[in-house]
Amino acid sequence: MKKQLSCFALAGAIRLLLMTSDYQTLITDRVEVSTALNSWKKEGVYLHNAGIDPYSGELFHESPIGLLAFSLMQKYLSIFALHVLFIITDLATAWILASTAQLYMAELIAREKEEKSQLPAEKAKDNICISVRDTASASILYVPATYLLNPFIVLNCVGLTTTVFTNFLFALTLFSIIRRSVFWSCLSIALLTLQGLYPVTLMVPATIYIAGKNSQTCKVAVAKIILTFLTLLVTLLYASYYIMGSWSFLWNTIGFILIVPDLRPNIGLYWYFFTEMFEHFRWLFVASFQINVGLLYIVPLALRLRQDPMLLAFSYLAIAAIFKSYPCLGDVGFYMALLPMWKHLFRHMQQGFIVSCFLLFCTVFAPTVWHQWIYSRSANANFYFGVTLAFAVAQIFLLTDILFASVKREFALRYGLSREVNGNKAKLLLE
Template identity: 25%
Template sequence: MILQLSLLLLGILLRAVTYHFGLTSVYNQKFEYVTPFTSFDNLVEAVHLMSHGTSPYGGSHFHLPPIYLWLFRWVDQDSYANWGLRIIFILIDLICCLLLFLIIKQTLGQQKNKMLNAKFERILPVAISSIYFLNPFTIASCLVYCMGNFTRLYILLSIYLALNANLVLSTFVLSLAAYTEVTPALLIIPIILLCIKQRSQLFKAKINQNKSQVKRTQEKQKEEKEEKEEKKQQKTKQHKNSNTFLQWFLGIFLFLFWWVLLLVLSQLMFNSKFSNFKININDPNFFQHFFSNNQYFTFLKHTYFFLLNITDLTPNIGLYWYLLTETFVVFRQFLVFTLQFINVIGLIPFTIRFRSYPLFLVAVITSSITILKAYPTLADFPFLFCILVMQPKLLEKTRYRAFFIRGFQVVIGLLSPFYKIWIQDGTGNANYLFGISLSFSFGEILVLMEMIRSAMIVITNEKDKKKEKNSLQYYISTKKKKSSQRKDK
């Protein structure tokens, strides 16, 4: 507990010191941390336009949904030195660190791995959460007020609520993540699977407690009880199937309901501010006027369509900007569709293979989303690592750890020099930055593949152990039956 508190205080102190020395203006111009979607300058400009009565989506700079305009409507150019804004982003990182700690601690308590020492089980949640909180990339994203921190917070909070079998709140928080960016909507399937698994585990724990309390003393009524138990098992199976179907239906319905509700609220806010449309619920033709308005969901074009169509091709650490600048205009829409459809295609085989391991399925899908982002930042890299290492069993089976660590150090160190050689000095070209960003993304894909390989090894080992136990039980039961038959004879 003392170690955890000291690390949290150290992370808060580092952020306060960097704010005090005014490093925000230095890192605010770094392409590794600022993108057209996560830029705080674009939000300040949109708030300024909104205060003067003009639409913030009139230009091509602001791409966040309207609720963020309402939340940060007090922001201006002088608010960069405002400690209220700084405290908000420090608290976001602090909550993410605490959520990682709680998620890893809960998974360790459920797994009960005998291979891990007690000291290692205590240190592991603190180590992984501190890797995220004390990482220089997360500190830099906090310095530049990166709006991508909100999506990371929503994803971690939805995972934690799903581990506690809270389907309503987890779908609501996930709808907030999907409202900010479109791609986290793919996490609805593993989140529902995680909720179903946690509820079944809680139900089994209650049954085991009841069985331990009730002691059966009568041996004469075994046959009757066995018949009753078989009937009960059949009923419980039917009840479980109906419950799982209801949970699937309820989870998808709640997620879509929250998401549509947020979009409708955004539309009402946008209409009441930037159009002559007056909100009057008592009007009998309310829905007709609402949907026939000229300003009908125009913010979707500048938010979700912007992310899916990848209209802004400013250089970043991703891959899409270079590929789309080099392709012909005729093939652009086809390439954009294939690039955005990769996550949807990968969702199907991952869910089929890891449906009984929903927490790892969440980690795989979130990591694939972060790797294949249209506008990624370096702050996504520690988040990807911590998400993949939520299950400590996989750390034992991973290979090439030193190679990955040193390789990422070299690649990340060469990002800013290659950008300077191309943009500022003019002595290079776009291939310099694209080559190093390609190697960075390839390294992240290799890490994901290595974690999937280690997960497959762990799953096969668990299946082999279950087969051995079942064979031993069958052998012991047959022995007992033969001995009982001999006694009867």
């Protein structure tokens, strides 16, 4: 508890110092931090208060519920109070993630004990897997620490992006799923879907998690979850209609995400590809890109990871952060904060060093190449896109490595692994 409190205090102090420094404006304007979807723009609120539809142009892309919340925040909160609100939201997100990790570790320990009890004695002797129990306490401590001290998350909070509130809803979703709360899971996913569309995929792990332990029949439980989600989503849509008085917001929220009309640079893959593409091919590749992020991996991953819905939810979050239309560093930092929950898999991972180097180099090179492109004019868009492409590749390697490590550990638990070669104890030597 003392370690966690000190970590929370340090994280809050870092955020507050940066928010009150001259670097705050610089961070807010970075394309890696703020995008068309998450930047803290006051223009939409001003237009709405002036009686002008903020969705009539291409400026505002938050949901009407978010518009109402931001209007109240700007009306009743000072600049300092607004900064404190962002910091408190980030700290609350970390606390919820710590609670989620604690519950998940307890489930993993119980599952591992059951699996090992079914393992033959001769295979149990040869098993070299790290026990979840040995890493549980560290995982519970590292999850909030990784979130609070991750530079991606710190920049996301200091830049006053609405991703701070999105990450809070993501954390609430994961906590509600592991607590098997139908209403709160569906409500948080419905709010995220209304704002970002792609989080609707989280209904798959939520349904597997909740229905799998439900005392009712599986079909009834699944029907109940889906019906609750659709009811809440329709209610939120009509509430948005009531706030705006029209359905114009759909085009500038969900339509904006699907069609990708804004091609300003970001850390994603869309902007450069569609800038260089011939216009008559645009709809074909828009459909291809959206199918890749929204549909292609849902069923295969759900079938393979149905026994571990939390890892399945992590996979969907990572895929969305890599391939979504307008990603930012806050999206990447959130799913990376969940990695310590699978600390027992790190032994089976093979590309950790390579991925770490890629992420570090891309983080440093991105602002450097941007300066050369925009200000020095000694580079062009290809240089910046090369960095974003390498950043995406590193994330893909990270995701595939953790999934393959899960498969290898599952194999080791079931069949055992031996360190003997030709009857002799094997030894790995690096020369």
